[in-house]
Amino acid sequence: MHSPHDTIAAIATAPGRGGVGIIRLSGTQAHAIAERIVSTLPPIRYARHVPFKHPNTGALIDDGLCLVFSAPHSYTGEDVVELQGHGGPVVLDHLLKLILQQGARLARPGEFTERAFLNGRMDLAQAEAVADLIDAGSQAAAQAASQALQGVFSERVHRVTQQLIALRMFIESALDFPEEEIDFLSDARLITQSQQLVDEIAELLSETQQGVLLREGMRVAIVGQPNAGKSSLLNQLAGDDRAIVTDIPGTTRDVLRAEIQIDGLPVHIIDTAGLRESDEPIEREGIRRAWREVEQADAVLFLQDDHRNNPDEDEKIRAMLPRKHTIWVFNKIDLSGRPAGFDQEKIHLGISAKTGAGIKELRAHLKEIMGYQSTEGGQFIARRRHLDALLGAQKEIISAHSALTTQSAGELAAESLRRAQLALDEITGKFTADDLLGEIFSNFCIGK
Numbered sequence: 001m002h003s004p005h006d007t008i009a010a011i012a013t014a015p016g017r018g019g020v021g022i023i024r025l026s027g028t029q030a031h032a033i034a035e036r037i038v039s040t041l042p043p044i045r046y047a048r049h050v051p052f053k054h055p056n057t058g059a060l061i062d063d064g065l066c067l068v069f070s071a072p073h074s075y076t077g078e079d080v081v082e083l084q085g086h087g088g089p090v091v092l093d094h095l096l097k098l099i100l101q102q103g104a105r106l107a108r109p110g111e112f113t114e115r116a117f118l119n120g121r122m123d124l125a126q127a128e129a130v131a132d133l134i135d136a137g138s139q140a141a142a143q144a145a146s147q148a149l150q151g152v153f154s155e156r157v158h159r160v161t162q163q164l165i166a167l168r169m170f171i172e173s174a175l176d177f178p179e180e181e182i183d184f185l186s187d188a189r190l191i192t193q194s195q196q197l198v199d200e201i202a203e204l205l206s207e208t209q210q211g212v213l214l215r216e217g218m219r220v221a222i223v224g225q226p227n228a229g230k231s232s233l234l235n236q237l238a239g240d241d242r243a244i245v246t247d248i249p250g251t252t253r254d255v256l257r258a259e260i261q262i263d264g265l266p267v268h269i270i271d272t273a274g275l276r277e278s279d280e281p282i283e284r285e286g287i288r289r290a291w292r293e294v295e296q297a298d299a300v301l302f303l304q305d306d307h308r309n310n311p312d313e314d315e316k317i318r319a320m321l322p323r324k325h326t327i328w329v330f331n332k333i334d335l336s337g338r339p340a341g342f343d344q345e346k347i348h349l350g351i352s353a354k355t356g357a358g359i360k361e362l363r364a365h366l367k368e369i370m371g372y373q374s375t376e377g378g379q380f381i382a383r384r385r386h387l388d389a390l391l392g393a394q395k396e397i398i399s400a401h402s403a404l405t406t407q408s409a410g411e412l413a414a415e416s417l418r419r420a421q422l423a424l425d426e427i428t429g430k431f432t433a434d435d436l437l438g439e440i441f442s443n444f445c446i447g448k
């Protein structure tokens with residue numbers, strides 16, 4: 001078993017060749033082990049250029065900067081050393097091997113950050129933001145991850161928690177005086193506080209939803225009859241010849257994906273096999289997969305050929321589509337003459353996957369249906385896990401509010417608030433199961 005007291009080491013820079021390669025050590029033995037490699041450690045927090053030598057033979061392996069940090073003032077909160085040498089895989093591996101021979105253990109993925117969390121250097125939401133910053137797929141996502149890392153999200157959760165505790169204490173003190181309980185509980189201040197809490201959690205939820213969107217993006221499936229122009233639309237949106245386009249119906253058999261960005265929001269566009277009756281096994285499998293994508297999508301583009309249409313078939317497909325965000329898109333308007341963009345009722349959208357007409361409106365609409373606002377500076381990144389915890393807390397807060405307002409049931413309200421608090425604590429990791437922690441950190445890269 002790995003002990004939290006082991007000294008751990010890993011190459012912190014990306015694998016492959018690079019100008020600089022960094023090895024990081026953390027733990028009680030970090031200073032002693034590094035000293036055997038660099039002979040004399042530089043003073044704490046001073047960069048010094050030193051030779052890196054074999055501890056037994058004294059042979060020169062590399063040279064570079066050595067940086068020393070002392071607990072608790074380091075990333076992990078432990079003694080830390082960074083050796084910054086040349087970024088070649090052979091030399092870094094050699095150095096790492098020597099460090100491991102001196103008693104360090106190879107760090108697991110995310111173990112440095114896990115230690116930072118366990119040592120109270122950051123809370124769980126901030127630790128997750130470290131990974132999200134590294135994995136960010138767009139500038140907007142990176143910016144939002146950086147906000148969460150600074151603690152913007154945690155601070156918001158903390159504020160709601162404080163409000164919740166204040167309300168809970170108010171109610172619990174009322175319960176201690178049963179003869180006055182009813183008066184206490186109908187106190188206008190109490191109701192106002194409880195209402196504020198309901199509003200506050202709703203606001204936090206909607207900001208968190210935006211944060212999850214920025215991290216995960218939105219899934220948009222394109223479906224329709226063969227030859228409607230689905231693959232052409234994928235190519236048009238991706239700005240690339242991603243999918244094969246021919247005038248043969250049934251060209252696309254498999255599911256194809258392209259990732260695009262709309263104002264920094266990642267959008268996964270999914271092209272599918274044309275929907276029709278078919279006896280051909282490969283095509284049937286493609287159609288089955290198309291329906292699976294429809295189920296998982298956040299929005300569906302139901303594409304119809306506006307030039308050579310086949311309304312009966314389209315009607316059959318329409319009847320099977322889910323009610324969720326389905327956009328009726330009429331393609332090939334360069335042939336049919338329909339105007340580009342939405343009609344008056346904002347139900348039918350005319351586009352041409354060939355000329356690009358109407359595509360701007362389509363992009364704007366996708367952004368709109370996800371409720372995504374791109375300009376907010378304070379937006380933080382978030383995960384589905386956070387959203388689930390907030391939804392759980394919201395449910396409890398709403399039942400507490402109704403217990404207070406409609407039944408004057410203080411005990412019920414207090415119990416709901418207690419459960420809401422536990423749900424909120426899961427976000428920052430004050431109260432989180434070990435296996436969840438393991439799952440979160442194992443998704444990090446090694447060396448972070």
Ligand SMILES: Nc1nc2c(ncn2[C@@H]2O[C@H](COP(=O)(O)OP(=O)(O)OP(=O)(O)O)[C@@H](O)[C@H]2O)c(=O)[nH]1
Pocket residue numbers: 225226227228229230231232233244245246247248249250251252253272273274275331332333334335351352353354355
């Ligand atoms: N004029 C015109 N032709 C288009 C447009 N979009 C697609 N086409 C043509 O329509 C034919 C079918 O296009 P695809 O993109 O392959 O259609 P699909 O829906 O992917 O077809 P399957 O994969 O067979 O289901 C091709 O010949 C395209 O060039 C358009 O907006 N205008």
Ligand SMILES: [Mg+2]
Pocket residue numbers: 230231232243244245251252271272274
């Ligand atoms: Mg196709």
